[in-house]
Amino acid sequence: MKGEFILTGNLTGADAFERAAMMTRTARPEDIDELGHVNNAVYLVWAQDAATAHWRAVASAALRNAFVWVALRHEIDYRDQVLEGETVEIRTWLGAASGPRFARHVDIRKPGARRASAEVVTQWCLIDAKTRKPRRVGREILDPFGVSGA
Numbered sequence: 001m002k003g004e005f006i007l008t009g010n011l012t013g014a015d016a017f018e019r020a021a022m023m024t025r026t027a028r029p030e031d032i033d034e035l036g037h038v039n040n041a042v043y044l045v046w047a048q049d050a051a052t053a054h055w056r057a058v059a060s061a062a063l064r065n066a067f068v069w070v071a072l073r074h075e076i077d078y079r080d081q082v083l084e085g086e087t088v089e090i091r092t093w094l095g096a097a098s099g100p101r102f103a104r105h106v107d108i109r110k111p112g113a114r115r116a117s118a119e120v121v122t123q124w125c126l127i128d129a130k131t132r133k134p135r136r137v138g139r140e141i142l143d144p145f146g147v148s149g150a
Contacts, residue, residue: 005053009091012058012146017107020091021054027084037081038117044074047106047120050092058144066129067141072101073123080117086110088117097142097149100126100134 009022025046033039048071055069082088088108095103106120128135142149 005049007050007053007057011054012144014054014093014145015147016093017091020093020107021050021057022089022091023050023053024087024089026087027082029084032084037083040076040078043076043078043108043118043120046090046108047074047092047122050090050106051104051122051124054092060144063140063144067135068127068129069124070127071122072125075121077119078117079115079119080113082110082117094145094147094149095121097137099136102126102137102141102149
């Protein structure tokens with residue numbers, strides 16, 4: 001899904017599930033696989049949508065022009081199915097930064113559910129937009145997110 005996504009919750013200081021930024025999605029017919037539930041790949045699209053929306057919400061135009069993010073690794077655990085027409089809450093928060101890498105967590109669950117339908121951890125790499133080389137995640141990135149990166 002292309003376009004802008006609206007996040008609620010904590011745009012800054014999102015460093016745990018309880019302080020996460022959040023958006024919602026409703027499973028559309030095109031999201032459903034032959035088993036009758038949201039296709040596994042759609043969960044990754046939703047996770048990337050949340051990550052992208054969070055970056056765009058906190059980063060200045062100068063930062064967005066200076067840096068880009070690439071996904072190095074996704075880990076995803078599927079726990080519960082989401083059916084067509086069901087709405088999910090997608091929470092995202094930041095984990096540890098190490099050199100150019102920054103961990104991002106995403107929890108996708110139905111409103112009020114005790115457990116996630118899917119949990120995603122992505123290792124993102126910060127890239128200098130001009131040189132296309134990795135750049136260390138420093139204060140210029142951590143401060144707008146309001147996190148320590150530890």
